[in-house]
Amino acid sequence: xxxIDFNGLDTAVHGPIRLGIMTALQVDGPLDFTTLKKRLDTxxxxxxxxxGKLEECTYITSKKAFVDLRPKTTYRITSTGxxxxxxxxxxxxxLIEYLESAKEK
Amino acid sequence: xxxIDFNGLDTAVHGPIRLGIMTALQVDGPLDFTTLKKRLDTxxxxxxxxxGKLEECTYITSKKAFVDLRPKTTYRITSTGxxxxxxxxxxxxxLIEYLESAKEK
DNA sequence: TTAATAACTTAAATAATTTAAGTGTGATAA
DNA sequence: TTATCACACTTAAATTATTTAAGTTATTAA
Numbered sequence: 001x002x003x004i005d006f007n008g009l010d011t012a013v014h015g016p017i018r019l020g021i022m023t024a025l026q027v028d029g030p031l032d033f034t035t036l037k038k039r040l041d042t043x044x045x046x047x048x049x050x051x052g053k054l055e056e057c058t059y060i061t062s063k064k065a066f067v068d069l070r071p072k073t074t075y076r077i078t079s080t081g082x083x084x085x086x087x088x089x090x091x092x093x094x095l096i097e098y099l100e101s102a103k104e105k
Numbered sequence: 106x107x108x109i110d111f112n113g114l115d116t117a118v119h120g121p122i123r124l125g126i127m128t129a130l131q132v133d134g135p136l137d138f139t140t141l142k143k144r145l146d147t148x149x150x151x152x153x154x155x156x157g158k159l160e161e162c163t164y165i166t167s168k169k170a171f172v173d174l175r176p177k178t179t180y181r182i183t184s185t186g187x188x189x190x191x192x193x194x195x196x197x198x199x200l201i202e203y204l205e206s207a208k209e210k
Numbered sequence: 211t212t213a214a215t216a217a218c219t220t221a222a223a224t225a226a227t228t229t230a231a232g233t234g235t236g237a238t239a240a
Numbered sequence: 241t242t243a244t245c246a247c248a249c250t251t252a253a254a255t256t257a258t259t260t261a262a263g264t265t266a267t268t269a270a
Contacts, residue, residue: 006125007146015258016119020111023200027207033217041112044218046259053257064218069267071217089204092197095128099194102132120227138248149249151228158226174236176248 003098004091012057013088017042017050022085025060025077032074051075059084108203109196117162118193122147122155127190130165130182137179156180164189 013022020040024031031039037047054060059081064073077085118127125145129136136144142152159165164186169178182190 001144002125003128006121006128009121009124011121011257014119014121016111016114016116017258019114019200020107023108023111023204026204037217039106043260045220045261048219049258071266073218085204089197089201092194093201095124096194096198099128099131099190116226122227142248148229150230150251153250154227176235178249 004094009091010084010088012053012059013084015050017046018054019088021047021050021054021075022059022077022081025075026082026085030074030076032072034072036075054081109199114196115189115193117158117164118189120155122151123159124193126152126155126159126180127164127182127186130180131187131190135179135181137177139177141180159186 013019017040021036024036024039033047033051036051037044040047051060051062055062058078060075060077062073062075064071066072118124122145126141129141129144138152138156141156142149145152156165156167160167163183165180165182167178167180169176171177
C-alpha cells in the first residue's frame with residue numbers, strides 16, 4: 001500500500017547533517033574534522049556528536065593523528081556505511097518514482 | 106561544493122511519519138485519522154502530533170465532522186504542502202544524481 | 211606573557227519524537 | 241441497567257535527538 005516502509009527509514013543517515021557527512025565521505029573520500037565542519041557549515045559540538053553516532057553504528061571510522069603538531073582526526077566511510085547510504089537513497093528513489101507515477105494518472 | 110543545502114532541508118516534511126503523511130495525502134487525496142493511522146502503522150498520540158505540526162505550517166488542513174454519530178477528522182494536503190513536498194523530493198533527486206554521477210568517475 | 215586561534219571534547223539546554231494515560235460517546239454483554 | 245469495552249481522538253509525561261554553549265590542550269601572534 002505504501003511505496004516504501006517509512007518507519008523503516010534508516011534514521012542514522014536520515015538527519016540532514018548525517019546525510020551531508022555520508023555524502024561528503026562517499027564522494028570525496030576521507031576527510032578531516034575541519035574540512036567537514038566547513039563543508040557542512042556546522043559547529044564543532046554538533047558535528048562531533050553526529051560523527052560519534054555514525055561511528056557507533058559503524059558507518060564511518062576515525063583515525064586520530066598529529067599533523068604539524070596539531071591534532072587531526074580523519075573520517076572515512078565504511079563498506080557498511082556505503083551500503084546504508086545506497087539503501088537509503090534507494091528508498092528515496094522509490095518514493096520519487098511512486099509520486100511521479102501517481103501524478104500521471 | 107555540496108550538491109544540495111543539507112541545512113536547508115525542510116525538516117517539517119523530512120521525518121519519516123511526516124513524509125508518509127504527505128505522500129499518502131498527495132496520492133490518495135483527503136484521508137481521515139484512522140486510515141492514516143493504519144496506513145502508516147503508527148499510534149494515536151504520535152500521529153496526532155505530527156498532523157498538528159503539519160497543520161501549523163499550513164502543509165495540510167483538517168476538518169472535523171460526525172459521521173455515523175462518531176467523530177471523524179479528515180486531512181487534506183494544501184497547495185503549499187504540495188510545493189513543499191515537491192521541493193523536498195527535488196533535493197533528494199539532486200542528491201541521488203550527484204552521488205551517481207560521482208560514482209562514474 | 212597575555213591573547214587569540216585550532217581542533218576537538220564535554221556538558222547543559224532546547225527541541226523533537228514516542229509512549230502512555232485521559233476524555234467523551236456509543237455499542238455490547240451480564 | 242449498569243458495567244465494560246471500543247472508537248476517535250487529545251493531553252500530558254517520558255524518552256531521545258539535536259543544538260548551543262562552555263571547557264581542554266596546545267600553539268602561534270602581538
